[in-house]
Amino acid sequence: MNYCSACGEKVSLVVPEGDNRQRFVCGSCEMIHYENPKIVTGCIAEWQDKILLCKRAIEPRHGLWTLPAGFMENAETNLQGAARETAEEANAKVDNMKLFCVFSIAHINQVYTMYRGDLVEGLASPGSESLEVELVTEEEVPWQNIAFQVISETLKLYYQDKKKDNFVMHYGDIIKQSDDSYIVNYF
Amino acid sequence: MNYCSACGEKVSLVVPEGDNRQRFVCGSCEMIHYENPKIVTGCIAEWQDKILLCKRAIEPRHGLWTLPAGFMENAETNLQGAARETAEEANAKVDNMKLFCVFSIAHINQVYTMYRGDLVEGLASPGSESLEVELVTEEEVPWQNIAFQVISETLKLYYQDKKKDNFVMHYGDIIKQSDDSYIVNYF
Numbered sequence: 001m002n003y004c005s006a007c008g009e010k011v012s013l014v015v016p017e018g019d020n021r022q023r024f025v026c027g028s029c030e031m032i033h034y035e036n037p038k039i040v041t042g043c044i045a046e047w048q049d050k051i052l053l054c055k056r057a058i059e060p061r062h063g064l065w066t067l068p069a070g071f072m073e074n075a076e077t078n079l080q081g082a083a084r085e086t087a088e089e090a091n092a093k094v095d096n097m098k099l100f101c102v103f104s105i106a107h108i109n110q111v112y113t114m115y116r117g118d119l120v121e122g123l124a125s126p127g128s129e130s131l132e133v134e135l136v137t138e139e140e141v142p143w144q145n146i147a148f149q150v151i152s153e154t155l156k157l158y159y160q161d162k163k164k165d166n167f168v169m170h171y172g173d174i175i176k177q178s179d180d181s182y183i184v185n186y187f
Numbered sequence: 188m189n190y191c192s193a194c195g196e197k198v199s200l201v202v203p204e205g206d207n208r209q210r211f212v213c214g215s216c217e218m219i220h221y222e223n224p225k226i227v228t229g230c231i232a233e234w235q236d237k238i239l240l241c242k243r244a245i246e247p248r249h250g251l252w253t254l255p256a257g258f259m260e261n262a263e264t265n266l267q268g269a270a271r272e273t274a275e276e277a278n279a280k281v282d283n284m285k286l287f288c289v290f291s292i293a294h295i296n297q298v299y300t301m302y303r304g305d306l307v308e309g310l311a312s313p314g315s316e317s318l319e320v321e322l323v324t325e326e327e328v329p330w331q332n333i334a335f336q337v338i339s340e341t342l343k344l345y346y347q348d349k350k351k352d353n354f355v356m357h358y359g360d361i362i363k364q365s366d367d368s369y370i371v372n373y374f
Contacts (some may be wrong), residue, residue: 001192002193003190003191003195004188005220006190008195008197036225037260038223072298073208075197077291098372104264165269170354171266171286187286
């Protein structure tokens with residue numbers, strides 16, 4: 001950030017009075033520009049013993065597999081956002097959506113809210129951000145070609161709960177280690 | 188938003204190519220400025236049969252009661268943010284924190300993540316954003332003077348689960364009606 005979005009003058013990084021963090025503050029109109037984490041919201045769409053995966057047509061991780069998910073927009077709920085992303089990426093409709101897991105990923109300033117629901121009529125086809133969509137069983141999940149760690153963790157939790165026939169909500173922190181591996185702490 | 192934070196030139200509201208929503212786009216460097224919901228993260232701090240409430244020393248809702256909570260910062264987890272807010276607003280430390288509820292509030296572009304944990308040694312005192320802090324039993328909760336609907340809903344869920352001696356995670360959408368009343372849908 002270089003300029004104030006309100007008045008167009010230069011901003012600088014300072015700790016505002018009464019605050020304890022550096023913020024971008026306008027030298028002219030004194031507006032404080034806060035930067036906060038973003039929410040990614042998405043969905044495990046279930047059909048019989050299968051779930052819906054999408055092959056990414058966009059960067060990052062072009063060509064790898066993911067669950068339909070994307071940045072939550074203003075004026076929508078997490079659930080509405082998850083449904084919208086599933087419609088956009090896989091032309092699919094999902095019923096009976098329940099929040100399944102929340103992951104906090106501090107090193108990229110993101111929080112994921114992932115839902116679980118019924119894929120209506122088992123119907124899906126690639127949206128503009130997907131190369132392919134596929135309904136897969138657990139054995140068919142391409143574990144080595146999943147786009148993001150948070151998606152692998154979501155799928156692992158899903159199959160754990162499915163085996164117990166008891167789905168509950170989960171919360172975890174995904175932490176990137178100095179050697180680029182990840183650890184996940186559940187609370 | 189009037190100016191591009193990257194280059195300082197004028198922005199205008201347009202639907203970018205491949206998008207379906209209006210965004211602020213810079214007429215000069217073409218940067219797209221996305222605006223997304225913010226996360227508020229906070230805590231029910233428990234001590235014996237009481238919980239910690241704070242009387243707000245800041246607007247909005249100056250003088251009304253709330254749970255310690257505030258905007259999540261970059262580079263922290265939801266849980267760390269809830270602990271930080273509890274420290275800042277009530278000089279209190281909380282152990283064994285568990286995610287208790289997530290509320291989506293589309294009309295103000297906010298998502299709340301509220302935790303539950305043990306108030307260490309029952310110790311708390313007002314931080315700079317609090318006029319008072321108090322440990323209250325269920326009977327002592329000032330229901331008519333709670334600052335925000337989402338805090339009332341969190342407290343209601345808390346006492347419902349406490350009576351059953353079975354705390355589970357909850358997700359709900361808080362929807363403001365045209366007559367300014369609220370409805371809450373749980374999923």
